[in-house]
Amino acid sequence: MSEEQIxxxxxxxxxxxxxxxxxxxxxxxxxxxxxxxxxHTVHDGLDLKVRRGxxxxxxxxxxxxxxxxxxxxxxxQIPSAGHIEVLGHEVTDLGEGRQADxxxxxxxxxxxxxxxxxxxxxxxxxxxLREFYPELDxxxxxxxxxxxxxxxxxxxxxASKFPSELSGGMxxxxxxxxxxxxxxxxxxxxxxxxxxDPVGAAAFDRLTRELADVLGLTxxxxxxxxxxxxxxxxxxxxxxxxxxxxxxxxxxxxxxxHPWIQEYFNGPRGRAAKASQDRADHKRVGQDRAKAxxxxxxRGA
Amino acid sequence: xxxxxxxxxxxxxxxxxxxALTGPLLISSIGVLDRKLRDWQEPVAEIDLSGAxxxxxxxAWTVWRFARxxxxxxxxxxxxxxxxxxxxxxxxxxxxxxxxRLPLISRVPASIGNHVYNGGVGVVxxxxxxxxxxxxxxxxxxxPSRLRFASITRQLELVGVSALFIIGLMSFLxxxxxxxxxxxxxxxxxxxxxxxNLTGRLAIRELGVLMxxxxxxxxxxxxxxAQIGTMKLTEEVDAMRTIGVSxxxxxxxxxxxxxxxMMPLLGFYSAGLAIIGGAVISDLTLGIxxxxxxxxxxxxxxxxxxxxxxxKAPVFGLIVALAGCYQGMxxxxxxxxxxxxxxxxxxxxxxxxxxxxxxxxxxxxxVGWG
Numbered sequence: 001m002s003e004e005q006i007x008x009x010x011x012x013x014x015x016x017x018x019x020x021x022x023x024x025x026x027x028x029x030x031x032x033x034x035x036x037x038x039x040h041t042v043h044d045g046l047d048l049k050v051r052r053g054x055x056x057x058x059x060x061x062x063x064x065x066x067x068x069x070x071x072x073x074x075x076x077q078i079p080s081a082g083h084i085e086v087l088g089h090e091v092t093d094l095g096e097g098r099q100a101d102x103x104x105x106x107x108x109x110x111x112x113x114x115x116x117x118x119x120x121x122x123x124x125x126x127x128x129l130r131e132f133y134p135e136l137d138x139x140x141x142x143x144x145x146x147x148x149x150x151x152x153x154x155x156x157x158x159a160s161k162f163p164s165e166l167s168g169g170m171x172x173x174x175x176x177x178x179x180x181x182x183x184x185x186x187x188x189x190x191x192x193x194x195x196x197d198p199v200g201a202a203a204f205d206r207l208t209r210e211l212a213d214v215l216g217l218t219x220x221x222x223x224x225x226x227x228x229x230x231x232x233x234x235x236x237x238x239x240x241x242x243x244x245x246x247x248x249x250x251x252x253x254x255x256x257x258h259p260w261i262q263e264y265f266n267g268p269r270g271r272a273a274k275a276s277q278d279r280a281d282h283k284r285v286g287q288d289r290a291k292a293x294x295x296x297x298x299r300g301a
Numbered sequence: 302x303x304x305x306x307x308x309x310x311x312x313x314x315x316x317x318x319x320x321a322l323t324g325p326l327l328i329s330s331i332g333v334l335d336r337k338l339r340d341w342q343e344p345v346a347e348i349d350l351s352g353a354x355x356x357x358x359x360x361a362w363t364v365w366r367f368a369r370x371x372x373x374x375x376x377x378x379x380x381x382x383x384x385x386x387x388x389x390x391x392x393x394x395x396x397x398x399x400x401x402r403l404p405l406i407s408r409v410p411a412s413i414g415n416h417v418y419n420g421g422v423g424v425v426x427x428x429x430x431x432x433x434x435x436x437x438x439x440x441x442x443x444x445p446s447r448l449r450f451a452s453i454t455r456q457l458e459l460v461g462v463s464a465l466f467i468i469g470l471m472s473f474l475x476x477x478x479x480x481x482x483x484x485x486x487x488x489x490x491x492x493x494x495x496x497x498n499l500t501g502r503l504a505i506r507e508l509g510v511l512m513x514x515x516x517x518x519x520x521x522x523x524x525x526x527a528q529i530g531t532m533k534l535t536e537e538v539d540a541m542r543t544i545g546v547s548x549x550x551x552x553x554x555x556x557x558x559x560x561x562x563m564m565p566l567l568g569f570y571s572a573g574l575a576i577i578g579g580a581v582i583s584d585l586t587l588g589i590x591x592x593x594x595x596x597x598x599x600x601x602x603x604x605x606x607x608x609x610x611x612x613k614a615p616v617f618g619l620i621v622a623l624a625g626c627y628q629g630m631x632x633x634x635x636x637x638x639x640x641x642x643x644x645x646x647x648x649x650x651x652x653x654x655x656x657x658x659x660x661x662x663x664x665x666x667x668v669g670w671g
Contacts, residue, residue, distance in 0.1 A: 021355060104329075117635035122398030135332035137339065142398050143366065144328075144359055147389055149396070151358070156396035164634040183328050183357035214388045215358065216381070 022087040022105075027052050027186055027218050028073060033082035035068055042068050044242030046082070055212050055219040056247075057229045059264065060239030066222045067111075069239070070188055073220070074108055087185065104132045106186040107179030111194065113171035115163040121149060121174045122159035128181045144181070152177040153207050169200045173207075180211065187212070189221045193228055205231045226265075226273035231280075238264070306334040306353070306360070317346030320373070322353045326360025326382075338367045351377030361385035366393070430627050434557065437549035449555055456559030460521045461567060468516050472504075472571040475512060476578025479503055484587050493587060497597040500579035505606045509572030510564070511658055514617035517564065518650035522625035525556050526646035529629025530639040538630075553626045557619065564618030565611050572610060605670040613661050617654050624650035 028050035035043040042065035050056050060066050071077035073084055075091045084091045089102050115124050125145040129136060136144075149159045152173045163171055172192060179187060192208065193201035205225075209232040212219050223229065229236055230250065237247040238261055246256050253261050264270060306324040313319055324330060348368055353360075356379070365386050368375050378386065403411055441447055483499040529552055532538050538548050580594035589597075628646035632638045665671070 118637050120400050140335045156394040160397035
């Protein structure tokens, strides 16, 4: 295909396109978000800013609206009030056409992986590629699918398997591969380690951190997993009473005198996670931690 | 306007070719460059990235792959680009993306073989399913207290009561059609009065119960297959088994019983409304008064026609419910299966009902209930 043909093909496409990378400080800005369902208020004037390049953990008790917050940010849930800005675009009043523009620049991992069940894992990864970049050579598309599958820590032969043939943990990794297909700037993860065994969960945490560092991602991560919070999050946002009651590193949060935060991080599980983190830190004495993480250690990543 | 990645080639003094890449090496801009690099045949000594803009994993991959294939050296890479190239390198593999597919020449026989095999297995499975139902029914007869009244009542409502309106309307209209079209033909012999015989016997003996069975297959057979199939997918059926609740008793028997109980009632109701439809149209267009039509029905329709209806109806109900529940229990794997199995449940249900109806028609005539 000649260059002109490719250009003509790209121009004929409906989805508008803005390849500029986001250079601002806050790729996600939520202001005064209100979400109400049948008189039941989930969010009541919630404010949150996500810094570029950070891994932000979002925690909160069950039913505090963590998933609803994520769905609002990615435009699946139209909020009752408030405004949300993602990568400099207003999500709350974007039309169907304009939204495509930012949708090519984020990746979302849903809780169960949400893979398309009639496509193989490799084809799942190719779906966003086909949708946004039809000009890519089929061969390159296959290569991308293969290295993304490898990058998310799956064995190569998984690419031709159907989601129903995979275990829960593998499905999550496959979901991650699809979320990473377009080299997004923003990654949304909804409880990525829920339901994984501790070894698998730790590996997934490491993978997330490595990818975030190597690819320069901003990660919005919903979790209940205290190990994940200690291990990979730069900052943690705590949701309670329909608001973000605190954002900061874990020591900063502990300095706050909120009973729920104290209970959360100082409960038996919180202390265990802290202890294991301290042990891990001890091992790394003398190493520059940030640098150690920059160097991908896992296979392929 | 999008900016595309490109390159310029220059040959230095020692005769080595040097490719200088320009523009952003991003997934959104790599499409053209990737094709050009794939077509590049000559040897390359060096790939210079110093003129390139932003890089992502796809750009890094393209550069690394070209370097590997041409044996060139990558120079001038920024810190980011080096890190990304390091991250993607060694990720090449030729794993299949698409699930394996046979070539056409062997796919056709394979597909035929599969169908034959599945047909055979299906018969065995269906027999097994029937056996399991009989066992469950037997144990229910031994322990009647295990009968799930709540769930049977619920199914009776779903299969029967909530179908009353649509089945009634359908039957009424069919009655109108039979009487009106029958009258047109019979008028040629001056035998218009036989419209009553035609409507009455056809409605009670054949159409009432047959149309009802088709409607129940479409409404309830499909619902059975979809509900049970979804429950299989979400592991609800497995959960029941582990708790000690038999899915046969909790899911399948109530549905079967509801269909078997409700079909005679619905069939009779349908026949009644078809006769009323015929009476209405006769009153309006043929000049046969409503009351006369109904009293003639009493004279011309033999009682054994009702028995034919009452014998066929529960059998049809059983067939339809069996097809729905069986297909539902066969669902495994993905959500596409639920749709497929639901379709199969309806198609098989209706088909079996019509086959049996043909059998019953011949049978009852032979035994003298003509």
